[in-house]
Amino acid sequence: MTESIHFNFEYKKLIGQISSTYQQGQLKAIHAVNINLLETYWQIGQYIVEFEQGGAERAKYGKSLINKLADDLFNIHGKGFSRSNLIYMRLLYLGYPISEKPSHLLSWSHYVELLKIDDKLERSFYEQQSIIEKWSIPELRRQKKASLFLRLAIAKDKDAILQLAKQGQAISRPNDIIRDPYILDFLKIPEPHQYTESELERRIIEHLQHFLLELGKGFAFIGRQYRITLGNRHHYVDLVFYHRILKCFVLIDLKKEEAGYEDIGQMNMYLGYFENEENTEGDNPPIGIVLAKQKDDLLIQYAMHNISSQLFVSKYQLYLPDREELRAIIEEQLNSDESLN
Incomplete structure (x- = not known):
C-alpha cells in the first residue's frame, strides 16, 4: 500500500515535470517562430520598397505591383501572401527602418494593428x-x-x-495611475438613460475585465460595497482594489452626477480608515478616486485644500472620446x- 502511494506521488511529479517542460518548450517555439516571422516579413517589405525605388522602369508597376506579387506568390506558396499581408510587410519596413527594427516581444498581429x-x-x-x-x-x-x-x-x-x-x-x-476622463463605453449605457449609482456599479462588476483594462496595469480587485464601521455606523466603499506596483489600496467611489465637496470629505474619511485599520506592514498610504459624471474644477480645488495628495477626482464618459x-x-x-x- 505504501509503495503504491509512493509510486502515485512520484508518477504525478513526473507528469508535472513533463507538462511544465513541454509548456515552456511550446512558449520558446512560439517565440522563436515569432522572431523569424517578423524578420522575414520585414525583409520582404525591404525587397518590395527597394524594387519600387529601382528606377522608372520598375516604378511603372505602381499600385499594380502588390496585386501582381499577391497573385504570383500565392500560386507558388499558397496562403500568407495576400494583398493585405504584403501591404503591411511593406509598411513594416517603412515604419521600422533598420535602426528601429520591430520588437520581438510583440507578434506580427500586434504590428498589423500598430501599423494602422x-x-x-x-x-x-x-x-x-x-x-x-x-x-x-x-x-x-x-x-x-x-x-x-x-x-x-x-x-x-x-x-x-x-x-x-x-x-x-x-x-x-x-498620479501615474489616474486618468481623466475614464472611458466606460463598454458598459453600454445609452446617454439619455437615467441610471442609478447601484446600476453603474453593477455594470462595472459585470464588465470587470474591461474596467481593469481601463484602469491600467497593476490593479487587483478586492471587493465591492466594502464595509467599514465607525462609531457603530456602517459606511460602504463602492469599489476597492489593490495596486501591486504601488503596493497600496485604491478606493473608488462612483457618482452618477457631479462630484461635490461632501464626496471629497467622505473619501478622505475612507482613506484615513484604510491607512489606520486595513493597511498591513509594507502597504503604502491608500489612493482614493471619486469617479463622477461631472466635476467643477474650481470647487474641487478649494474642497481639496490641505487634503491628502492621494485623493483624486476624475470624470467618466459613457462614450468614446472625439479623437480629432x-x-x-x-x-x-x-x-x-x-x-x-
Whole structure:
C-alpha cells in the first residue's frame, strides 16, 4: 500500500515535470517562430520598397505591383501572401527602418494593428505599452479605440508627451495611475438613460475585465460595497482594489452626477480608515478616486485644500472620446511649446 502511494506521488511529479517542460518548450517555439516571422516579413517589405525605388522602369508597376506579387506568390506558396499581408510587410519596413527594427516581444498581429496608426508618436506609445502591459490583440484594439495615448498626453507638455511616446506610461507614483476622463463605453449605457449609482456599479462588476483594462496595469480587485464601521455606523466603499506596483489600496467611489465637496470629505474619511485599520506592514498610504459624471474644477480645488495628495477626482464618459478634438489640443500644445523655444 505504501509503495503504491509512493509510486502515485512520484508518477504525478513526473507528469508535472513533463507538462511544465513541454509548456515552456511550446512558449520558446512560439517565440522563436515569432522572431523569424517578423524578420522575414520585414525583409520582404525591404525587397518590395527597394524594387519600387529601382528606377522608372520598375516604378511603372505602381499600385499594380502588390496585386501582381499577391497573385504570383500565392500560386507558388499558397496562403500568407495576400494583398493585405504584403501591404503591411511593406509598411513594416517603412515604419521600422533598420535602426528601429520591430520588437520581438510583440507578434506580427500586434504590428498589423500598430501599423494602422499613422502618427509615429502615437504608434510608439501603443507599441511600448503593449510590451509593458502584455496586451493581447483585442486589448490593444480597445485601447486604441478609447484613445488612451491622447487622453494621457493631453495634460502633458511637449517633453512629457515625447517621453510618453518613447517609453510608455511608467508607474512610480499615485498620479501615474489616474486618468481623466475614464472611458466606460463598454458598459453600454445609452446617454439619455437615467441610471442609478447601484446600476453603474453593477455594470462595472459585470464588465470587470474591461474596467481593469481601463484602469491600467497593476490593479487587483478586492471587493465591492466594502464595509467599514465607525462609531457603530456602517459606511460602504463602492469599489476597492489593490495596486501591486504601488503596493497600496485604491478606493473608488462612483457618482452618477457631479462630484461635490461632501464626496471629497467622505473619501478622505475612507482613506484615513484604510491607512489606520486595513493597511498591513509594507502597504503604502491608500489612493482614493471619486469617479463622477461631472466635476467643477474650481470647487474641487478649494474642497481639496490641505487634503491628502492621494485623493483624486476624475470624470467618466459613457462614450468614446472625439479623437480629432483630442489630437487638435495636443498638436496645439506641441506647437505652443515649439514657439516658446
